[in-house]
Amino acid sequence: MEPIIQINELNKEFKGKKIVSNVNMTVNKREIYGFLGPNGAGKTTIMKMILNLVKPTSGEILVLNEIISPTSYQYLKKVGSIIEYPVFYDRLTAKENLNLHCQYIGFPHKGLIEEALEIVGLKEVEDKKIHEFSLGMKQRLGIARAIVTRPEILILDEPINGLDPIGIKDMRKLFLLLKEKYEMTILISSHIVSEIESVADTIGIINDGKLLKEVRMEEIRKENTEYIEIDIDHIGNAVRVLKDQLAVKKYEIENDHIIRIFDQNISQSQINKELIINEVTVNRIEKKQHNLEEYFVNLINGGSRHE
Numbered sequence: 001m002e003p004i005i006q007i008n009e010l011n012k013e014f015k016g017k018k019i020v021s022n023v024n025m026t027v028n029k030r031e032i033y034g035f036l037g038p039n040g041a042g043k044t045t046i047m048k049m050i051l052n053l054v055k056p057t058s059g060e061i062l063v064l065n066e067i068i069s070p071t072s073y074q075y076l077k078k079v080g081s082i083i084e085y086p087v088f089y090d091r092l093t094a095k096e097n098l099n100l101h102c103q104y105i106g107f108p109h110k111g112l113i114e115e116a117l118e119i120v121g122l123k124e125v126e127d128k129k130i131h132e133f134s135l136g137m138k139q140r141l142g143i144a145r146a147i148v149t150r151p152e153i154l155i156l157d158e159p160i161n162g163l164d165p166i167g168i169k170d171m172r173k174l175f176l177l178l179k180e181k182y183e184m185t186i187l188i189s190s191h192i193v194s195e196i197e198s199v200a201d202t203i204g205i206i207n208d209g210k211l212l213k214e215v216r217m218e219e220i221r222k223e224n225t226e227y228i229e230i231d232i233d234h235i236g237n238a239v240r241v242l243k244d245q246l247a248v249k250k251y252e253i254e255n256d257h258i259i260r261i262f263d264q265n266i267s268q269s270q271i272n273k274e275l276i277i278n279e280v281t282v283n284r285i286e287k288k289q290h291n292l293e294e295y296f297v298n299l300i301n302g303g304s305r306h307e
């Protein structure tokens with residue numbers, strides 16, 4: 001894996017208030033990096049620092065092996081982005097908007113405009129005025145604008161926010177196309193796990209300006225496939241039995257009566273039997289599937305997982 005964005009010990013303060021704290025992050029070439037965190041976690045601020053729109057208080061950002069300084073701008077030719085909501089001229093058509101953008105940035109290859117519209121699925125409506133566009137169409141046009149120069153890196157701030165289920169599905173397809181066919185590296189922020197769970201290769205989970213975890217999706221899928229959830233009366237006794245009699249190693253205490261067991265080599269019936277023998281009342285025992293949503297919520301809330 002080849003790092004394409006590398007962030008080291010990044011900090012940002014606004015008027016003495018820490019917004020980003022000691023963030024270390026690596027986005028690898030040709031991956032989709034899902035940047036997950038609740039509203040106000042600091043995602044946009046970090047994206048703006050990568051794009052040199054906001055200056056870090058301290059720390060280092062490397063993009064395509066170049067250390068970003070306040071005067072770096074050449075690298076931006078290789079980076080496309082949508083930060084916050086994409087804005088267009090409402091009375092102009094989709095194509096006219098992209099034409100204007102290319103003139104503005106001095107990009108001469110007009111042929112690529114048609115191609116960008118084709119890629120995002122807006123070729124047929126290129127002559128429609130923007131005020132007739134839906135939110136999903138505007139988001140796709142934003143992406144067309146961001147990819148018209150064929151950047152190596154695409155930075156998208158909440159591109160799925162507010163879209164309907166079909167719009168979300170189309171967007172996911174588009175991300176995969178851009179990664180696979182056009183070999184782009186994509187950094188996407190979101191506060192809704194399910195929006196990017198299926199397309200992300202890596203996720204970085206951020207809360208309160210701190211990167212809590214950076215992990216490959218395949219690891220999460222492997223780690224969190226199935227678990228057994230038990231509802232018991234006596235948490236202390238149950239934990240003792242699980243550890244001493246069954247050598248359970250990976251478990252999580254959800255609350256004062258629910259435990260989740262992640263060890264894959266211990267069966268539901270073994271657990272049930274051992275708890276009953278040891279006089280722990282089992283109210284419920286069942287197999288469940290862990291999903292990223294729970295993983296995310298658990299991390300944000302500082303869950304009590306034992307390994």
Ligand SMILES: Nc1ncnc2c1ncn2[C@@H]1O[C@H](COP(=O)(O)OP(=O)(O)OP(=O)(O)O)[C@@H](O)[C@H]1O
Nearest residue numbers: 014019037038039040041042043044045046158191
């Ligand atoms: N220019 C600024 N001056 C002061 N505070 C700021 C500024 N920009 C951002 N902040 C604050 O920094 C924090 C992080 O904001 P940021 O927009 O980076 O979060 P986010 O994770 O992108 O959330 P959202 O999805 O709501 O945009 C917020 O508390 C915000 O109010």
